[in-house]
Amino acid sequence: MTAGTLYLIPCPISDQTDPWDVLPAANRAVMDALDYFIVENTRTAWRFLSRAGIARPIDGLEFRELNEHTVAGREVEELVAPIAAGRSAGVISEAGVPGVADPGALVVEACHRRGIRVVPLVGPSSILLAVMASGLNGQSFAFNGYLPVKPAERSRAIRFFERRAHAEGQSQLFIEAPYRNAKLFGELLQTLAQETRLTVAVDLTAPSESVITRTVGEWRRGPLPELNKRPAIFIIG
Template sequence: MTTGTLYLIPNTLGDGDDAALAAVLPGPVRERAGMLASYIGENAKTTRAFLKRVGTTRPIQEIEIHELNVNTPAGEIDKLLAPLLAGIDTGLVSEAGVPAVADPGALLVRRAHERGIKVVPLVGPSSILLALMASGLNGQSFAFHGYLPVDANERTKKLRELEQISRKAKQTQIFIETPYRNRALLDALLATCAPSTLVCVAADLTLPSETIVSRAVSEWKKKPAPELHKRPAIFLLLAN
């Protein structure tokens, strides 16, 4: 039996109107997303909300939705492939941005490859790449580290380590933080990094409130920082 195709469906980076949706998700992507009868998402409720926004060719209640998130046991991953193995095209959608990047879908994609299931990534916004594009930092060599340690001492230790790697390899270091701890991370960056180290903060990417600031630590200390509380943000540094 021919297997179905696993489509990696991008999501928006925040709420917005139809014009905002069209600006970040191309028409063919929205059309493909609306045709699928099977979905895998982090949360069934938000997956349905996404489908309502893009529009579907069938009633949403008829679309099969399975959940895959940080609480899903690794042993349950193979069960999520059942529709695909039965020949049903299925979409994998993230809560925001692209699936399988800073997202729990990566293991599912790996399992799909192992079972001979075709995987098709579709075009959409990645906050990591958008921030890198807009930062002015090194786009030839970069590394994404996800979340840094919550403990202040461990976070400072990690920042020093990343700055050292950046200086030695001339590599941009990229990381994120829980939105309500954004200011604490920025303060730690400015207190830890050398005056000449470049730091970029990109918040609310693709949204009307988008803010991107990129400057040396010494300049950050001279000028007011943007309000970052509870705003999804990407942090980047490049040591000279």
């Protein structure tokens, strides 16, 4: 029996964006052909596919969740079993591209172990968009996820990434839960050296999008952006 294909389907980063303003038209044919979706959040995926106007009725589709609560091993293998049996599937993250800073990587890895074809579709990645617009080093950069929550550990991490940025010229990216953005930004301005460059990329692809790169000294002297509850990426360079 021929296995199906796993498609990695990007979705808009912002709820304020029409899907077809940021996705290529070629993705529509793939989305229209699928009836099995492995998603980070069923309600979010349902809303995305509905706004995208896919051909199939939404209530006739099968959604299986793969998120931070999914246990690697048997649960992931159960998600892959229909694909191995010949049924193609699409992976949808809550925002942006699946498999990057996203639990969808688990099902991708399982498909590779089984020899199942994995096809990434084109779409918006907040990480790449932030690097593109930052003016910092796009030849060498690292995405570090979330910084530690405890203040002492967080300060050490900030200093570590700053040293790496200066010593290696490697741009250092990280994110925070939107409701903690302002606190993190304040800690960055307090901890980083005055000449270190810091990019703050907010609401990417939304009408309120803002990407600003300044030295820490310039950030300290100027008005600070409102970051509370706005998706953001921070880059040290």
